[in-house]
Amino acid sequence: MSHQIDLTFSDDPERFRRLGYLAVDLATDYLSHIRKQPVFHPMTPPERQELLEEKLTEEGIAPEELLADIRDHIFTHPMGNGHPRFFGWVNSPPASLGILADLLAATLNPSCAGGDHAAIYLEHCVVRWLMELLDFPSEHSTGLLVSGGSMASLTCLTAARYWVAKKEGWNIRKQGLNPQHPQLMLYTSQEGHSCIHKTVELLGLGSDAIHIVPTDNDFRINIQALREAIRADREAGRRPFCIVASAGTVNTGAIDPLNTLADICAEEDLWLHVDGAYGAVGKLDPAAAPLFAGLKRVHSLAIDPHKWLSVPVECGCALVYNKQLLRETFSLVPAYLQVEEGKGFAGLPWFSEYGFQQTRGFRALKLWIVLQSMGRQGLAQRISRHNTLAQHLASLIDTEPDFERVAPVSLSIVCFRYVPSQLHGNEPAIEQLNRAIVPAIQASGEAFLTGTELRDQFALRACILHDATTEADIAALIEIIRRIGETITRQA
Numbered sequence: 001m002s003h004q005i006d007l008t009f010s011d012d013p014e015r016f017r018r019l020g021y022l023a024v025d026l027a028t029d030y031l032s033h034i035r036k037q038p039v040f041h042p043m044t045p046p047e048r049q050e051l052l053e054e055k056l057t058e059e060g061i062a063p064e065e066l067l068a069d070i071r072d073h074i075f076t077h078p079m080g081n082g083h084p085r086f087f088g089w090v091n092s093p094p095a096s097l098g099i100l101a102d103l104l105a106a107t108l109n110p111s112c113a114g115g116d117h118a119a120i121y122l123e124h125c126v127v128r129w130l131m132e133l134l135d136f137p138s139e140h141s142t143g144l145l146v147s148g149g150s151m152a153s154l155t156c157l158t159a160a161r162y163w164v165a166k167k168e169g170w171n172i173r174k175q176g177l178n179p180q181h182p183q184l185m186l187y188t189s190q191e192g193h194s195c196i197h198k199t200v201e202l203l204g205l206g207s208d209a210i211h212i213v214p215t216d217n218d219f220r221i222n223i224q225a226l227r228e229a230i231r232a233d234r235e236a237g238r239r240p241f242c243i244v245a246s247a248g249t250v251n252t253g254a255i256d257p258l259n260t261l262a263d264i265c266a267e268e269d270l271w272l273h274v275d276g277a278y279g280a281v282g283k284l285d286p287a288a289a290p291l292f293a294g295l296k297r298v299h300s301l302a303i304d305p306h307k308w309l310s311v312p313v314e315c316g317c318a319l320v321y322n323k324q325l326l327r328e329t330f331s332l333v334p335a336y337l338q339v340e341e342g343k344g345f346a347g348l349p350w351f352s353e354y355g356f357q358q359t360r361g362f363r364a365l366k367l368w369i370v371l372q373s374m375g376r377q378g379l380a381q382r383i384s385r386h387n388t389l390a391q392h393l394a395s396l397i398d399t400e401p402d403f404e405r406v407a408p409v410s411l412s413i414v415c416f417r418y419v420p421s422q423l424h425g426n427e428p429a430i431e432q433l434n435r436a437i438v439p440a441i442q443a444s445g446e447a448f449l450t451g452t453e454l455r456d457q458f459a460l461r462a463c464i465l466h467d468a469t470t471e472a473d474i475a476a477l478i479e480i481i482r483r484i485g486e487t488i489t490r491q492a
């Protein structure tokens with residue numbers, strides 16, 4: 001029998017309602033039982049095969065059956081980031097209201113390229129809120145929601161490349177890059193995120209255009225080395241054009257000295273871009289706010305509400321201080337999209353003139369509901385709580401003789417190593433043990449942790465982003481690592 005249905009359910013809205021209730025039940029059951037589930041549990045080979053090789057049916061499958069399939073085969077193997085003991089990378093749990101907003105955004109399913117409809121005004125509103133929350137100047141600036149932090153930096157740095165070419169008297173959009181132009185140089189620290197490297201490559205500048213600057217003891221960009229790098233590049237005939245600072249590095253949460261960098265950019269005629277994908281909202285914690293001084297002086301800022309703000313993925317945001325410049329960088333309106341300002345569907349200048357995407361999703365709704373449901377105070381308390389939990393983890397590590405912290409804690413990331421007494425001084429063995437702990441803890445399902453390298457030394461890394469994480473979870477993390485570490489050592 002064919003289950004063919006009208007995909008819009010226009011002939012059976014009550015069935016759609018029942019399916020919606022089933023979906024909400026599924027989401028609620030999943031979220032409310034998450035603590036009882038393993039944080040992560042690896043898929044078996046047959047389970048992987050089943051998903052990889054599923055056949056597309058000829059006649060369709062009843063939606064009720066498909067929802068049951070999702071429950072039994074998809075929800076059984078989550079990534080794990082909804083769990084309060086997930087400390088990996090920078091992947092937050094979804095804000096529950098954000099889940100509902102995604103459903104409602106898809107219900108309207110607008111393109112947020114532009115036009116005179118509610119979604120557009122809401123996006124302008126939430127972008128302004130983000131500017132205000134982070135002290136980014138809002139008067140002549142603009143911003144737009146994008147897929148994530150990488151796309152936000154790509155958008156901002158495309159503007160930076162356009163800006164410098166214009167200053168140097170060439171039109172990058174028309175002429176592109178050519179060998180007669182001086183090599184453009186961009187500066188970022190050793191701790192700069194890989195998306196900056198990918199961006200520079202995508203912009204056609206080549207990875208040689210990145211001058212990687214060493215860091216100081218706190219993993220912040222080394223200012224003296226930066227100044228020397230700029231001087232050396234100028235002497236060699238290159239054109240320094242941009243510093244990319246981190247406001248919360250992915251490894252340790254370090255925040256580069258933004259005011260000093262803004263001074264250097266003013267002196268040297270450089271664009272200052274800040275990658276705040278993970279950490280910019282750390283500014284909402286009054287205890288951390290002074291570290292972000294200078295944020296109002298930057299040319300562009302990448303933020304990522306789908307990280308620390310728990311807006312369901314995907315939701316990044318690019319902010320650029322010069323609205324006109326961003327439009328010049330991206331605007332290309334073919335005849336079929338032309339509207340007359342102030343008439344018909346036109347509305348405000350279109351977002352699609354300020355970024356790469358033409359059809360754009362309604363990301364603003366999930367961001368709007370998260371921000372407005374928390375309010376300024378709620379957001380600040382939440383971020384402060386995560387930072388306090390990170391300090392708590394750091395203090396536990398500092399008091400346990402078999403643990404060693406390897407970086408300062410500025411925000412909600414803690415980097416450390418398990419160093420049992422019998423391995424003291426034996427660096428290769430410590431490294432091997434800590435590397436082995438990561439997959440073992442992930443497979444255990446008891447907690448989820450990832451690792452990284454700091455100055456060529458391997459470190460365990462815990463990032464706290466979940467509102468349900470407690471001090472007991474933090475204490476349990478230490479115990480789990482110790483137990484797993486001891487088991488690995490015994491078996492070695």
Ligand SMILES: Cc1ncc(COP(=O)(O)O)c(C=O)c1O
Pocket residue numbers: 089090147148149150151193195248249250275276277278279304316
């Ligand atoms: C500091 C930093 N920048 C950029 C990114 C990339 O953001 P996205 O993964 O949203 O593209 C990340 C991701 O973790 C990050 O932590």
